[in-house]
Amino acid sequence: MKIYRTSNQLSQSIHEYTPKDIGFVPTMGALHDGHLKLINRAKEENRLVVCSIFVNPIQFNNADDLAKYPRSEEDDIQKLEESGCNLLFLPSVEEIYPHGLDERVDYHDELFNKLEGKFRPGHFLGVVTVVKKLLEIVKPDRAYFGKKDYQQLRIIKNLVEYYDLRPEIVPVEIVREDDGLALSSRNLRLNEEQRKLAPRISKTLKEASEKLLAEQIPKKIIEEATEKLNQLPDFQVEYIEIVDSQTFEPIEKAFSGQVALICCAVYVGNVRLIDNKEVKL
Ligand code: AMP
Numbered sequence: 001m002k003i004y005r006t007s008n009q010l011s012q013s014i015h016e017y018t019p020k021d022i023g024f025v026p027t028m029g030a031l032h033d034g035h036l037k038l039i040n041r042a043k044e045e046n047r048l049v050v051c052s053i054f055v056n057p058i059q060f061n062n063a064d065d066l067a068k069y070p071r072s073e074e075d076d077i078q079k080l081e082e083s084g085c086n087l088l089f090l091p092s093v094e095e096i097y098p099h100g101l102d103e104r105v106d107y108h109d110e111l112f113n114k115l116e117g118k119f120r121p122g123h124f125l126g127v128v129t130v131v132k133k134l135l136e137i138v139k140p141d142r143a144y145f146g147k148k149d150y151q152q153l154r155i156i157k158n159l160v161e162y163y164d165l166r167p168e169i170v171p172v173e174i175v176r177e178d179d180g181l182a183l184s185s186r187n188l189r190l191n192e193e194q195r196k197l198a199p200r201i202s203k204t205l206k207e208a209s210e211k212l213l214a215e216q217i218p219k220k221i222i223e224e225a226t227e228k229l230n231q232l233p234d235f236q237v238e239y240i241e242i243v244d245s246q247t248f249e250p251i252e253k254a255f256s257g258q259v260a261l262i263c264c265a266v267y268v269g270n271v272r273l274i275d276n277k278e279v280k281l
Contacts, residue, residue, distance in 0.1 A: 053076055212262070
């Protein structure tokens with residue numbers, strides 16, 4: 001695997017490959033099996049696989065979260081070597097933001113202010129700013145994003161459509177631990193007791209999905225789920241919402257044929273975990 005730290009070097013290296021058939025997996029590192037599933041999928045569908053590791057400072061609305069974000073460059077490189085990734089882009093902050101950290105793409109999506117966006121002001125604008133730059137540098141045919149960040153995936157699809165960018169955006173299912181906890185770099189920050197209880201989040205989403213299928217009222221399902229999780233030590237629900245998976249508008253009364261999304265953000269200690277479940281009604 002070749003490693004590049006500047007866009008020029010990376011573009012030149014990609015340019016030398018023919019024929020072009022490029023799969024791209026952008027990440028923030030601290031790689032786990034969720035990221036590797038994206039890489040594997042890219043390997044299956046493309047001749048050249050490019051991964052990027054860049055902890056994007058402008059998508060963190062909380063300085064502490066950025067400071068505590070796990071970094072494990074050596075380990076990540078080894079995992080990527082083993083996964084068969086061809087090129088790794090490891091840019092510095094100055095490489096991506098040569099004019100400083102105030103730079104933002106002039107783009108707005110009404111989804112920026114819903115769900116995650118309500119609680120993380122500026123987050124999605126930071127995400128689209130970096131993703132647009134990375135897509136323009138790598139110019140992939142396909143770019144892979146996890147459904148773990150379901151709203152991000154939808155926002156990026158919209159971005160690519162709006163700017164008529166090259167890649168097909170490929171969604172990848174959530175990878176979970178055997179006990180149901182969605183893999184996340186943030187799980188490393190849970191203590192032993194918190195880690196034991198963290199799978200209750202996915203369990204609660206599953207129960208909520210069963211209630212939704214049994215035609216219970218979304219508002220009541222949300223109240224019960226919130227109460228259940230908040231009873232656990234160190235747990236604090238930030239939000240649980242049941243929305244339409246297309247519009248992200250809250251569902252008051254579900255209808256048959258609709259695809260609902262039950263999503264949540266829960267603090268376990270000071271670690272903010274997100275998860276979601278799609279429900280085909
Ligand atoms: P991150 O490094 O957290 O920015 O994630 C990079 C990509 O990996 C994003 O597209 C995420 O949605 C995806 N991803 C992270 N965790 C998982 C997971 N548990 N399952 C599937 N995809 C994931």
